[in-house]
Amino acid sequence: MRIKSSYLVKPHSKVRLSKISSSDTGDFKSEEAAKVVLAKHRDQLEVLQDVFYASQSKALLIVLQGMDTAGKDGTISHIFSGVNPQGCDVSQFKVPTPIEARHDFLWRVHSQVPPRGMIQIFNRSHYEDVLVPSVHKLISPDTVRKRLEDINKFESFLVDNDVLILKFFLHISHAEQTRRLKSRLDDKDKHWKLSDADLKERKFWPQYVDAYNGILSTTSHKHAPWFVIPADNKWYRNVAISAIIVDLLQSLKLKFPQPTVDVSKIKL
Numbered sequence: 001m002r003i004k005s006s007y008l009v010k011p012h013s014k015v016r017l018s019k020i021s022s023s024d025t026g027d028f029k030s031e032e033a034a035k036v037v038l039a040k041h042r043d044q045l046e047v048l049q050d051v052f053y054a055s056q057s058k059a060l061l062i063v064l065q066g067m068d069t070a071g072k073d074g075t076i077s078h079i080f081s082g083v084n085p086q087g088c089d090v091s092q093f094k095v096p097t098p099i100e101a102r103h104d105f106l107w108r109v110h111s112q113v114p115p116r117g118m119i120q121i122f123n124r125s126h127y128e129d130v131l132v133p134s135v136h137k138l139i140s141p142d143t144v145r146k147r148l149e150d151i152n153k154f155e156s157f158l159v160d161n162d163v164l165i166l167k168f169f170l171h172i173s174h175a176e177q178t179r180r181l182k183s184r185l186d187d188k189d190k191h192w193k194l195s196d197a198d199l200k201e202r203k204f205w206p207q208y209v210d211a212y213n214g215i216l217s218t219t220s221h222k223h224a225p226w227f228v229i230p231a232d233n234k235w236y237r238n239v240a241i242s243a244i245i246v247d248l249l250q251s252l253k254l255k256f257p258q259p260t261v262d263v264s265k266i267k268l
Contacts, residue, residue: 001164002251005244007227009220015213015228022173024230031235038078038235041242046082048249049119053087055254056117059163062245063125066170067208068198069180070231072123075170078238079245080121088119093128105129105147106154116162126151127215134214135207148218155224165224166248168241169216170231174205 006026009015028034052058064072080088091112100108106126114120130147133139139147155165172180181202184190201208220226227244231237 001223001225001248003225003244003247005227005247007229007240007244009216009226009228011221011225013217013220015216017171017209017213017216017228020171020228020230022171022176022230023232025233025236026240028236028239031233034235034239038239038242041239041246042079042082044246045079045242045249046084048246048254049083049087051254051256052119052249052252053084053117054256056257057162057254058252059114059116060119060249061114061158061163061165062119062121063127063165063167064121064123064170065125065127065131065168065212066231067172067177067205068201069177069184070170070172071234071237072170074234075168075238075241076121076123078234079242080119083119087117088121089114090121090123092123093125096129106150110154113158113163126154127219130215131208131211134211135204144214148215151219152221155219155221159223164248166244167220167224167226168244169212169226169228170237171228172231176232177202177205 025034028037052060064075066072076090093109096105096108106129109126112120112122130144130151134144159165181194181199184193216226216228227241229237229240
């Protein structure tokens with residue numbers, strides 16, 4: 001998988017999120033200009049997803065990770081609003097249920113992997129089972145290392161079985177998270193989005209940054225790349241991610257399958 005992007009985490013590179021801009025807007029000078037391009041990407045994605053679904057030769061797994069309020073839900077709604085729901089689905093991984101916790105940490109994830117022809121979006125993912133236990137010291141550093149090795153092998157196995165993988169880290173600053181939380185506090189219609197857990201986790205910001213540095217440095221590969229997307233500006237986040245997805249799907253050069261009937265002989 002070859003995708004040109006300045007946000008690509010090169011394999012074996014050492015990531016330091018503190019050194020990466022969360023407010024970059026690339027070549028765009030305004031939100032209005034980005035919205036025009038995003039609309040074009042949505043139109044392209046609608047067409048590309050149609051042939052992707054029909055060909056059933058590949059599956060696409062899109063992983064979205066980020067701090068609370070980074071905009072995972074918004075990313076999905078803004079980019080995939082024109083996609084046929086028949087060929088696209090979303091999975092969300094929260095605290096493991098009692099039965100899930102009794103299995104290996106990838107057990108609940110594998111059942112959500114997309115079949116050929118489908119686009120599956122992970123709104124949080126298998127990386128949560130490394131991230132949160134690591135931050136709260138529920139697992140040892142050795143277990144963290146082993147789980148990341150297991151994830152690398154798991155993703156390699158999926159790729160060997162025709163699953164394309166794109167992983168996006170939505171990179172926001174602590175100040176931007178503060179602004180978004182304050183916006184939710186000021187708007188009673190957004191109070192439902194607030195939770196005690198999110199506010200408590202905010203205190204562990206430095207630990208989460210360290211954990212993500214390790215994850216991004218260890219699990220970005222040519223076949224399953226990570227992209228660190230500047231996400232302080234929601235409008236740029238959307239167009240930056242949609243550009244990468246469209247680029248990948250176009251590169252496949254998929255075609256509709258041959259008809260199973262002789263169309264020339266059909267009379268209505």
